[in-house]
Amino acid sequence: MPVLYANDQLSVTGFSSMTRIELSAYPDRQTLLERVGKIRHVALDMDGTIYRGGTLFPYTVPFLGRLKEMGIGYSFLTNNPSKSVADYLKHMQEMGLPATPEELYTSAQATITYLKAHHPRATRLFILGTPSMTGEFEKAGYASTADDPSDEPDAVVVGFDMTLAYPRLCRAAWWIHCGKPYVATNPDWVCPTDQPTILVDCGSICAMLEKATGRKPGATLGKPQPEMLDGILDAHRLHPFEVAMVGDRIYTDMMMAHKANAFGVLVLSGEATLADAQDADPRPDVALQSIEQLGELIAEARL
Numbered sequence: 344m345p346v347l348y349a350n351d352q353l354s355v356t357g358f359s360s361m362t363r364i365e366l367s368a369y370p371d372r373q374t375l376l377e378r379v380g381k382i383r384h385v386a387l388d389m390d391g392t393i394y395r396g397g398t399l400f401p402y403t404v405p406f407l408g409r410l411k412e413m414g415i416g417y418s419f420l421t422n423n424p425s426k427s428v429a430d431y432l433k434h435m436q437e438m439g440l441p442a443t444p445e446e447l448y449t450s451a452q453a454t455i456t457y458l459k460a461h462h463p464r465a466t467r468l469f470i471l472g473t474p475s476m477t478g479e480f481e482k483a484g485y486a487s488t489a490d491d492p493s494d495e496p497d498a499v500v501v502g503f504d505m506t507l508a509y510p511r512l513c514r515a516a517w518w519i520h521c522g523k524p525y526v527a528t529n530p531d532w533v534c535p536t537d538q539p540t541i542l543v544d545c546g547s548i549c550a551m552l553e554k555a556t557g558r559k560p561g562a563t564l565g566k567p568q569p570e571m572l573d574g575i576l577d578a579h580r581l582h583p584f585e586v587a588m589v590g591d592r593i594y595t596d597m598m599m600a601h602k603a604n605a606f607g608v609l610v611l612s613g614e615a616t617l618a619d620a621q622d623a624d625p626r627p628d629v630a631l632q633s634i635e636q637l638g639e640l641i642a643e644a645r646l
């Protein structure tokens with residue numbers, strides 16, 4: 344397929360039925376291909392990257408098959424900790440995308456990895472989260488403490504709690520006020536939805552707790568924090584430069600790629616537009632129409 348290169352490393356080639364866009368931060372195409380050739384693992388954002396809403400993109404399954412054929416691993420990454428890994432796998436299966444627990448990484452798991460590394464003696468947590476998220480922490484060996492002043496936790500974890508209850512919110516504030524280590528799963532203010540409502544997310548719950556206690560979380564996991572990639576790097580023994588972080592949002596997906604020294608691939612199948620990609624600072628390593636085009640680029644780099 345012909346790809347035209349303009350001075351700005353932007354190429355837009357019209358085809359009979361599709362427009363092909365490639366915006367690269369590299370001085371020439373050969374340099375880009377050499378860089379792409381180093382990729383051994385692809386970390387994929389989910390909504391806007393592999394599906395939109397509840398509909399899988401038609402090229403997602405073929406793209407993953409192509410990665411497998413090339414011996415390149417992949418993981419799915421989400422900032423949303425409200426569903427457990429098992430719930431996510433079920434959701435993906437229903438969309439026609441079979442995945443294994445090892446392939447999925449949520450901000451709840453990033454938080455668990457963080458706690459084990461930074462608060463190794465913490466075993467009892469006061470958790471503001473959905474039952475599904477609390478279950479994920481229990482599965483990792485943590486005890487979840489009750490809304491009771493005598494049931495003292497070692498640390499407080501605040502997540503995207505879609506089951507938020509006022510007494511538990513006040514109890515979390517109490518333990519934060521008492522100086523317990525305090526960690527948030529993800530920074531998002533709201534969770535995107537097509538329904539006529541606002542899904543108040545973890546960042547907003549933490550803002551409320553900050554007003555009440557004067558404390559911000561000691562750590563906030565999830566994208567754009569580079570720690571979100573740590574579990575994947577450890578599990579697959581990868582260096583950051585061997586990972587391509589692929590997503591549709593500049594200020595989370597591409598910011599994390601930049602902070603983690605991974606290869607940032609912006610796809611224009613979700614939130615960001617071509618104009619956003621051109622204005623982005625830092626610029627993604629490459630902006631493409633979709634992951635389908637990324638599959639082609641990786642294959643070309645390995646020729």
Ligand SMILES: [Mg+2]
Pocket residue numbers: 388389390391392590591592613
């Ligand atoms: Mg996305």
